Amino acid sequence: MRKMFIATAAAGLTVLGLALPTGTAHATPAGGTTITGATCDYWYHQYGTDGNVRAWSGKDCTGTLLGAASGNDANWGDSSGPFQGADDNSASSVMNNGTAGARDVVAFYRLAGGGDAWASGYNCLKRTELYVDDLSRNSYTTGQNMNDSISSHAWVTASGCSRFMS
Ligand SMILES: [Ca+2]
Numbered sequence: 386m387r388k389m390f391i392a393t394a395a396a397g398l399t400v401l402g403l404a405l406p407t408g409t410a411h412a413t414p415a416g417g418t419t420i421t422g423a424t425c426d427y428w429y430h431q432y433g434t435d436g437n438v439r440a441w442s443g444k445d446c447t448g449t450l451l452g453a454a455s456g457n458d459a460n461w462g463d464s465s466g467p468f469q470g471a472d473d474n475s476a477s478s479v480m481n482n483g484t485a486g487a488r489d490v491v492a493f494y495r496l497a498g499g500g501d502a503w504a505s506g507y508n509c510l511k512r513t514e515l516y517v518d519d520l521s522r523n524s525y526t527t528g529q530n531m532n533d534s535i536s537s538h539a540w541v542t543a544s545g546c547s548r549f550m551s
């Protein structure tokens with residue numbers, strides 16, 4: 386029994402010893418990039434308040450710049466406007482480079498369809514929030530996660546939103 390106990394304890398230590406460095410190695414680069422928003426910070430300083438909303442395929446404003454829009458786009462998956470085709474259900478980070486005004490908040494919708502999309506879930510990004518480097522931290526008014534699921538957007542007033550992204 387004693388011999389068996391020692392063997393088990395040793396095996397347990399080996400598992401811990403192997404698991405800790407591996408877990409740390411994986412968590413640090415990914416977590417660091419996501420949390421600091423270093424690339425989003427860079428792009429925000431490039432674009433400033435040029436009047437557009439932007440979205441990227443990757444987290445922290447990396448991957449493909451899906452589009453930049455000074456107006457609304459009621460369908461990110463159609464063949465017109467600043468967001469088209471594969472832009473639908475692809476955004477993992479977004480930025481509000483809007484200029485101060487009445488409609489300087491961006492509402493992102495889970496579905497396409499303009500005004501009709503409100504009921505299917507939305508969440509709003511204020512100018513003062515600047516950007517969201519990881520959409521998976523946010524959810525729509527209907528509860529669904531926002532990562533890889535935005536299908537349309539519109540510039541709205543803050544008073545028109547009941548939920549804000551962070
Ligand atoms: Ca994505």
Ligand SMILES: [Ca+2]
Nearest residue numbers: 460465466468
């Ligand atoms: Ca479109």
